[in-house]
Amino acid sequence: MSKAKFYKGLKSMFRFAAKSTLTIIAIFCLTSAIAFSSIKVSFLSFIGNDFSRTESFFYLMSLENHSLTSVLDTQKESSLGEVALEFMTNINLTDMKTFLITEIPGLRAVTPQILIAGKGTDFTNLPIESPPPENFDYWEEEGEDQPEQHKDDTKPQQDKTEENLTKDYKVYIYHTHTYESFFPMLPNAKVANETFHKEKNITLFGNRLGNKLKEKGINTLVEKKDIQALLNERNMQYGQSYVASREVAVEALNQNKGIDFVFDIHRDAARKDTTTTEINGKSYAKVMFIIGTGHDHFDKNFAFANEIHQLLEKKYPTVSRGAFKKQKTMGSNGVYNQDLAEKSIIIEIGGIDNTEEELNRTVDALADVIGEYYWDEAKEVSK
16 A cells, blocks of 8 residues: 555544544533523523423424413423423433433432322332331330330220121231331431331331221221331341242231232331421321332232222322322332232322321321222122
């Protein structure tokens, strides 16, 4: 090869590299211009919720078809650059989580996804699971000045006899994370992973739900086995809680073939503003439904959760945060024993800041709508 041809080829390579570099720079500058055009003068613009991707699409369309502006929220400020960036990249400049999900492999898979959004539910307030304490016996050192635990003394009303109940158990309630508790019950707890207790915990509200359902004539089996104690006895890790609770649930379901509904009761670790609502001047803990996708009953479990959610929306609006799905991945169970029944869901009642009074109101609301759903379904079956 002559030197002339060599230098000509080298020159062509440099020309191609230069053009490629300029193209990349141009794309970067265009993207930056779109991004910065959406940033308001005040940093306060980063506070609050922004358009969903669907609303972003409608906004872009409304620039050409003005009739679509009637379906948009006129109270929200909008920016073409901001909306275009979110629509094309799914990145929302007001929500840093969207940057992480885009860049960190696998993060989207272990992040709960919204199936049904209750009022106020969006990507910024997804379910949170607090880590367990390093030592599950830490409460043994609490001082004697602790307030006496209010035991759930709710019993079926006196006018309800055994004859009023369904012949067999129809509902099964258990608590995979048995010791999940709440700050108002544990004055000495300072951080989220201290909101666990072997007596003052979520089982009080599972028991109340069972008793309230019995008042409505629905025979309910509330599991008494302590899953955390079972883990401790077998030297199992907290992450194996669903392995231990599965064993307990399988035994209960095998012994009671007539059970139709299965509820695993938990509490969320989100804070008060996310987990609390007010109805007619009374404060309620919010609830949400978790459905695993890693089994064949997902569709039926989701349909069941949706029915309960819709009844809550009708009778107790804003109490339900909606329904979320979790995939089966290395960081997520994705089954949650929900393959054991066609109407099996996790119900998370309130969060770590909710009071006993708020939680009780919500449990009573749940019993009301579950009872209504059960008897309406029974009537349909008997037709």
